[in-house]
Structures are given as structure tokens and as C-alpha cells.
Amino acid sequence: MTAAPLTRDLTAGLEAAGLEEFYRDLHRHPELSMREHRTAGSLAARLRASGFETAEGIGGTGVVGVLRHGDGPTVMLRGDMDALPVREATGLAYASEHDGVMHACGHDLHVTWLAGAAESLAAGRDTWSGTLVIVGQPGEETGEGARAMVADGLHTRFPRPDAVFGQHVAPGPAGLYAHTPGLTMSxxxxxxxxxxxxxxxxxxxxxxxxxxxxxxxxxxxxxxxxxxxxxxxxxxxxxxxxxxxxxxxxxxxxxxxxxxxxxxxxxxxxxxxxxxxxxxxxxxxxxxxxxxxxxxxxxxxxPATVNDAALDREVAAVHTELFGAGSVLDFGPAMGSEDFSLLAPDGVPYDFWHVPATPGGLWADAAGADLTEKFGNVPGNHSPLFAPDPAVIVPGVQAMVAAALTRLTH
Incomplete structure (x- = not known):
């Protein structure tokens, strides 16, 4: 069975309600860069419950979970955990309880996707072979976290990856997946x-x-x-x-x-x-x-984020099969930046893509005649109004699972 149908099977029993409550809890309790103690503890607890060998305190507050299941490649999935010094203005029922601190870049959603993907792949481990490494990374907003985890032995204390995957929430209509082979972030x-x-x-x-x-x-x-x-x-x-x-x-x-x-x-x-x-x-x-x-x-x-072109095309093809024709777009390189690439050892391919998540009503009401014009008229990352639609939780989990299975399938 190929990655797309296998992903559907592995995520068919996903507890969407439980994952959404996990997401809401993370959103209520944002933590600034390199201080993500509660967030790290919540992720680590879920990894242990799924059978991962789990270590905390890597590079400060980083979390690493390892699940070995037979011979095969090692795949690393990464989600960043830190929030921003922004006063939330979304009016959400689950808005931040910490005045002046907010998940304005969606890292709470990233942790939720990461936890859901880890749990789905662990539950379906008999369908794949290899080693899965889950990384909850601190300090992305300050550029400290990836370097700190590598300096603390991410690639020597834990299995060295053969491929590294990550994804980021973005403004835009839900149901799209933005893939760019080569240079994708500045x-x-x-x-x-x-x-x-x-x-x-x-x-x-x-x-x-x-x-x-x-x-x-x-x-x-x-x-x-x-x-x-x-x-x-x-x-x-x-x-x-x-x-x-x-x-x-x-x-x-x-x-x-x-x-x-x-x-x-x-x-x-x-x-x-x-x-x-x-x-x-x-x-x-x-x-x-x-x-x-x-x-x-x-x-x-x-550093610039430069996707391995062949790997990106492969993952994009699986996402197209999984989510349907027209679901994958290439918006070209963004001016935003990431420290994600530092988690890949020299010579190891990586792929990083974006998942738009603007609520449907907000997107429909946004001024503009086309996607590009509307994009500039909805709240984006780092805005006090940024509020991703929880409806993207399950598809986001599926996107990560599918990417992992491009390497882990028998």
C-alpha cells in the first residue's frame, strides 16, 4: 500500500476532539522562547503514552521521542513550540491566559500536528519499518532552539535522520498545501x-x-x-x-x-x-x-531553507493524491525565515511546506478578486488577530504522516 491510502488508514481512528482540546489548551498557555516547560511536558507525556523513548531538556526545553520498529530509514518530524510577546486580540473562547504572550505564529498547532502524527504512526507501526524521531523544538522565534538542540547532541545521542520533515501554518484558504522545491524560505x-x-x-x-x-x-x-x-x-x-x-x-x-x-x-x-x-x-x-x-x-x-527538490516533489505528489487535484500549489520562496534546516545534518535531505488555515468565513469575506489579493487582507502570522481554523488539525496530521510514510513504508 502506498503512502496516501496508508495515511488514510492510519488516521481513520484519530481522536479529533481530543486533539482539538489539546490544541486549545496549548493556545491558552503560551510560553516564550526557551521557556516552553509546560508545552514540552505536555508533548513528552503524549509521546510516552504512545510508546516512544522520550527525553526532555534537550537544548534547554527541547523534547525528543524515538520509536524503533525494525530495519529501515530514520525519519525525523519536527514541530516548534514557542510563542511570541504579542497581546492577543482574537476574542477566542480559548484565548491566551498570559497577558502579552500569544501563539501568534501557530506553534501550538504545530505541536498538535506533531503529537497527532506521532500517535497515528505509533498505533500503525506494524505497517512500516524503520525509526521515527519526533522533535519538539524550542526557541524558533529567536533562532536559538535548533542550534541548541544540535549542540546538545541531537544527532549523536539520538538516531541520525535520513530525512527531516516539517510544516508551518500560514494564512490562506484551508485545503491547500504550499510546496516549493529548492529555496522556500529566506x-x-x-x-x-x-x-x-x-x-x-x-x-x-x-x-x-x-x-x-x-x-x-x-x-x-x-x-x-x-x-x-x-x-x-x-x-x-x-x-x-x-x-x-x-x-x-x-x-x-x-x-x-x-x-x-x-x-x-x-x-x-x-x-x-x-x-x-x-x-x-x-x-x-x-x-x-x-x-x-x-x-x-x-x-x-x-539560514535560508532550501528544500531537497526531489524529496519535495515526492511529498507534494503524495499530498496531491491524499487531498485531491489542485490542493498543492507552489507560491515560490517566501521572505519569512526558519531555523528548521539546522536540524538536518549535512547532506541529509529535508522538506518544509506550509498549510493555510484561515477560517472559511473570514477568507470568503476578505477583500480581493483572487488568492493573492485576499492573502494580504486576512490576519497573518505574528498578528494579534491570527487564529487558525481548528478544522485543519486532522488534515495537518495527515500531511505529516504521509510525508513520513514516503520513507517508512515497506
Whole structure:
């Protein structure tokens, strides 16, 4: 039996109601990056109940479950667990109980899919042969988690995978599966800037060097890096996502802090972005007469996610057979970023795809004449209004199970 019909058989008895309650519980109790203790414990308990050898605390709060069943390849399935510092505004009955923390990127759904896939494959282990490794990964949002798990022996303490699979919830109509062979997600890097001015009384600006004014010039000028220094054919994003300065209306502060995220699809473009930032920030600070040079720190980085093309085509074909003609689309590379690829040892193929999950009514009411226009008019990942439709729980489990079975079937 091939992967698609076998997936239907293995998931026929899936306890959808139980998985939805698990999802709602995770959504109510979000945890920030590298602090996912409750989430990790909940996932680990379900893995143990299904017969997995389970270890916790890998790379901090990571979970690894291993299920061996005869000779064959080793398949790794990954789900990330962390939430975001976002105040939820969905109005859901199961909204976050932690003010200012929310599963605004859908990682609660990822953990639910992972648990459901693990349970289905464990229950049907007599239909496949090999080793299944389940990874509950912490700290994806900060770019720490995958590196931490690898550094803590993910590939030496546990079976080394022959293929790695992962999927991510996204805005869009439920029932579609977005596959891109090759480059599918961009590289990203965070940059932190400190501008040093000279503080003083708001009534005497002439006696100060105002870092807020300098920061404003920096923010405005940084917009020209992509617009005027990067060729139009080269995708690039430079976003100032954070600016902090001051404590009181009548005090000019001594410093201003900015936080940036950069997205690109080639090392050369990333280098140009960073060089442009350094030049502009230094120039504006010099022009303002700042007390000392700015601090520019290049921090957390995410590699580009480049799917193994042959593996992606194979999984996409199985998903098409499973979900029907027209269910698989290729939207091309996204500017979003992931640390998923770091879980695959050098030379090991991996595949990462997206599962749209906008509630049907919301999608139908969204302005736009086609999918692309509507896509920009529904809440997306990281929005305080992001609320995936629980109806995608079972199909999402099936998508993961089908991918695993492309390698684990007899």
C-alpha cells in the first residue's frame, strides 16, 4: 500500500476532539522562547503514552521521542513550540491566559500536528519499518532552539535522520498545501543599534545631542538601502521592528536603541544590507555630533531553507493524491525565515511546506478578486488577530504522516 491510502488508514481512528482540546489548551498557555516547560511536558507525556523513548531538556526545553520498529530509514518530524510577546486580540473562547504572550505564529498547532502524527504512526507501526524521531523544538522565534538542540547532541545521542520533515501554518484558504522545491524560505539576521547622544532637559535642546532625532533620521535613511542599493531582481527586506528611547516628556535621553530584521535570499545581498546599515548609522551619528560612535551588533541569524527538490516533489505528489487535484500549489520562496534546516545534518535531505488555515468565513469575506489579493487582507502570522481554523488539525496530521510514510513504508 502506498503512502496516501496508508495515511488514510492510519488516521481513520484519530481522536479529533481530543486533539482539538489539546490544541486549545496549548493556545491558552503560551510560553516564550526557551521557556516552553509546560508545552514540552505536555508533548513528552503524549509521546510516552504512545510508546516512544522520550527525553526532555534537550537544548534547554527541547523534547525528543524515538520509536524503533525494525530495519529501515530514520525519519525525523519536527514541530516548534514557542510563542511570541504579542497581546492577543482574537476574542477566542480559548484565548491566551498570559497577558502579552500569544501563539501568534501557530506553534501550538504545530505541536498538535506533531503529537497527532506521532500517535497515528505509533498505533500503525506494524505497517512500516524503520525509526521515527519526533522533535519538539524550542526557541524558533529567536533562532536559538535548533542550534541548541544540535549542540546538545541531537544527532549523536539520538538516531541520525535520513530525512527531516516539517510544516508551518500560514494564512490562506484551508485545503491547500504550499510546496516549493529548492529555496522556500529566506535567510534572516537581526541587527541591534545603540545611538549615543547627550541627555539633558527638554527645555534646553541646544545643550544636548538628541538621539531620538538621530534615530529618526536613521530609520528614514535605512529605507533607501533596499530601494536604492539592492537590484530590483534581488528579494530583500529591511524592517525596523523596535525603537526605544526616553523615559519622560521633558527629558532628552542619552541613548536610543533600534532593533532590525533583515531578509534576503543570497549571502551577497545580506552583506550589502549590513554594510549599508553600518555606513548610514555611522554617518548620521557623525552628522549629529554624537558623544561617541554607535554600537551595531549583528545578532541572531537564520539560514535560508532550501528544500531537497526531489524529496519535495515526492511529498507534494503524495499530498496531491491524499487531498485531491489542485490542493498543492507552489507560491515560490517566501521572505519569512526558519531555523528548521539546522536540524538536518549535512547532506541529509529535508522538506518544509506550509498549510493555510484561515477560517472559511473570514477568507470568503476578505477583500480581493483572487488568492493573492485576499492573502494580504486576512490576519497573518505574528498578528494579534491570527487564529487558525481548528478544522485543519486532522488534515495537518495527515500531511505529516504521509510525508513520513514516503520513507517508512515497506
Amino acid at each position: 535567510a534572516a539576521v537581526e541587527v541591534d543599534i545603540v545611538i549615543h547622544g547627550t541627555g539633558g532637559h527638554g527645555s534646553r535642546p541646544e545643550a544636548t545631542v538628541d538621539p531620538i532625532v538621530t534615530a529618526a533620521y536613521v530609520v528614514a535613511r535605512l529605507q533607501t538601502v533596499v530601494a536604492r542599493e539592492i537590484p530590483a531582481k534581488e528579494p530583500a527586506v529591511l524592517t525596523v521592528g523596535r525603537i526605544h528611547a526616553g523615559s519622560k516628556n521633558n527629558i532628552i535621553p542619552a541613548e536610543a536603541r533600534l532593533g532590525l530584521t533583515l531578509r534576503s535570499q543570497s549571502p551577497r545581498v545580506q552583506e550589502k544590507l549590513i554594510a549599508g546599515i553600518r555606513r548610514i548609522v555611522a554617518g548620521e551619528c557623525s552628522a549629529a555630533g554624537c558623544a561617541r560612535p554607535p554600537e551595531i551588533t549583528v545578532g541572531n541569524a537564520f
